[in-house]
Amino acid sequence: MTQTTFATLGLAEDLQRALVAHKFSIPTPIQEQAIPALLAKRDLLGLAQTGSGKTAAFSLPLMQHLSAENVRSMAFGTRALILAPTRELALQIDEAIRTFGSQSRLRTVVIIGGASRFKQVEAMRRGADIVIGTPGRVCDLMQTRELNLSNVRQFVLDEADRMLDLGFIRDIRKIVAVLPAQRQSALFSATMPSEVATLANGLLRDPVRVEIERVEATAPKIDQTVYHLAISGKLPLLGRLLEDSALSRVIVFTRTKHGANKVCETLETAGHRANALHGNKSQPQREKALDQFRSGRARVLVATDIAARGIDVTGVTHVINYDVPVEPESYVHRIGRTARAGAAGHAITFCDGSERGTLRAIERLIGGPIPVAEGSGPPQPQTAPIDPRQNRNRGPKPNQGAKPAQGQRRPYVQRGVRSAA
C-alpha cells in the first residue's frame, strides 16, 4: 500500500513546501480524510479533538481555495471566517496559518476580546482575507459594522462543543445568520451532544463526516497516579514533587481562579518559576504566561480548565490535578496536555476525602482505576496502569468500557469518511 502524503491529497506545491519545512511529512488521519473533501469544496463535519492535527486539516484547503481566487487583499474584503472558543486557540490557529501560508499573500486578522479593538479594526482596514476570532468580539464588531462578513465564502467553526459549553450559541447564530448562503462550511467538535448535532444540521450542507478516535499506535502513554490525602496536604505535596527535576514542564490544574493564584503565589515564594493562567488575567498576561512556559523560562503553569482549553504546548512532562476536576471529561482533557507527539507523560492527581466520588466517576469514564501512589490513602482493587494497548483482548477498551457519558471524548480510532446526509 502506498503511503499517503500531502502531495497525494492534492495540496498545492507552495503549501507542500511549507509543510516539509515544518517537518510535517505524513498527514494525520483527520488531515488524510478532511483535506480531499474540503479541497473538493464539500462541507465537513469533523469529530476530532485538539492534538489530532485538525487545524492544518481545515486551514490548508481553506488557504488553497483563497489563493486560487487570486485576488488582492482588500479593505473589509474578508473571505474566510474561523471561529474558535478561546483567545488562545484563535491565536494558535492564526500562528498555524501564518506558518503554512508564509509563501502566500493571504492576510489574517485575529478578532478576540481582551485585545485592542482599535488595532483589530485598523488591521482589517488594511485587508483581512481570513478573520480568526472568538464569537463575542466577532459579533460585537459585526454589529457595529466594523466587520463585514458579506464576502465570506469559507467558514470554520472549531471546537463546537466547547463553544456551547461556554455559552456562545447565541453569538454563533447571529454570525451565521449574516454569512452568505453560498459558502463552504466545516464544523469540528470533539464530542457530538445533541446541541452540536442540531447546530451542525443548520450549518452544513450534505457534509462529509469524518470521525477520528485515538489510534492505538499513537495513543499517548500517560502514566497516571493518584494521591489520597487531606486538603491541607496538597500544597506540601506539590512542593515535594517539584523537588524532582524530572518534573521539568508542569501544568498544575486547579478548580478555581483563586486556587490558581494561591498555588502560584506559594510556588513563587518557594522559589519556583510559575505563572497563573485563568479568566481574570488580561490578554497580555495570558500571552506572557504561555510564552514563558513554552520557552521554559517558567517551569510551572497553574491553570483553570477553561483558561487551558485549546492550549498546545509540547514537552509537558507532568500534569498535576491539584483538584480533581468536577467534570470527569475534563480529566481526560487535562491529562492529554502531556504525552503529546508520542512522548511519555505523567498525570498526578491529588484527591481529598470530598473528591472521592468524582474520582470514581472519572475511573468509570476511563474504564479502569487510576493507580494509587505508594503509601497513599485507601487501597484500590486493581492498580495496573491504564494503557489502551494492554487491554486489547480483554473486553471493552478504556474510555469505551463504561457507557459514554453525554459529551464524552472518544479515543482516536479512524472511523472512515462518509456523508452525514
Ligand code: AMP
Ligand atoms: P492540532 O490538533 O491542530 O492542534 O495539532 C496538534 C499538533 O500536531 C500541533 O502542534 C501541530 O503542529 C502538530 N501537527 C499537526 N499535523 C501534523 C503532521 N501532519 N505532522 C506533524 N505534526 C503535526
